[in-house]
């Protein structure tokens with residue numbers, strides 16, 4: 001299935017580390033990669049997928065969906081993702097939304113080392129747990145408190161703040177228990193990408209993380225780890 005989408009690939013949304021003469025947006029366009037990621041600039045689930053693609057050194061075409069213009073709400077986009085959500089991965093005849101499923105697929109297919117997505121059942125279970133925790137609890141509560149009022153007519157409430165703090169408490173506990181800066185153990189895994197991009201949202205409201213030192217350290221780790229992309233201008237501006 002080939003769906004032609006009249007969207008643009010912009011220089012500014014490329015991960016910083018792709019901005020080399022070899023990896024400009026033009027050269028990405030010229031290569032006809034089988035893999036495409038429909039992504040919204042600075043959307044945490046989209047960023048998480050881009051970070052995984054980068055960490056796994058996968059060539060792909062980045063297709064920028066303009067959330068503000070509602071490009072994800074069109075019938076054309078619904079053919080890619082009936083949920084009308086971003087991101088969507090296209091790899092040959094596989095067309096799939098849900099960032100966790102995308103991360104797991106990329107890990108299964110391309111992480112031959114088994115580091116980013118461990119093969120050992122116990123280590124893998126922890127990674128899967130953290131991905132579920134992020135989707136069902138952590139990102140949900142962050143996005144309801146931080147992102148929803150930015151994009152929609154939605155008020156920040158004391159209950160929302162309480163839920164946000166509970167989410168941070170729990171993530172901090174998981175990290176503290178393992179005494180680590182990584183979401184699922186002693187090294188970087190695919191679970192770090194969505195948890196860190198969710199945490200980055202807090203910058204939009206200048207929310208300080210000093211009460212959650214392990215979350216703060218985990219977030220800072222992304223500043224120095226070259227596998228994370230650093231494009232966050234919308235969070236800072238909002």
Ligand SMILES: N[C@@H](CCC(=O)N[C@@H](CS)C(=O)NCC(=O)O)C(=O)O
Nearest residue numbers: 043044045084085086087098099100
């Ligand atoms: N569970 C989805 C959620 C993705 C998501 O929330 N994407 C936002 C953009 S960051 C979206 O597409 N929202 C559509 C809407 O609000 O109508 C995933 O993890 O991929």
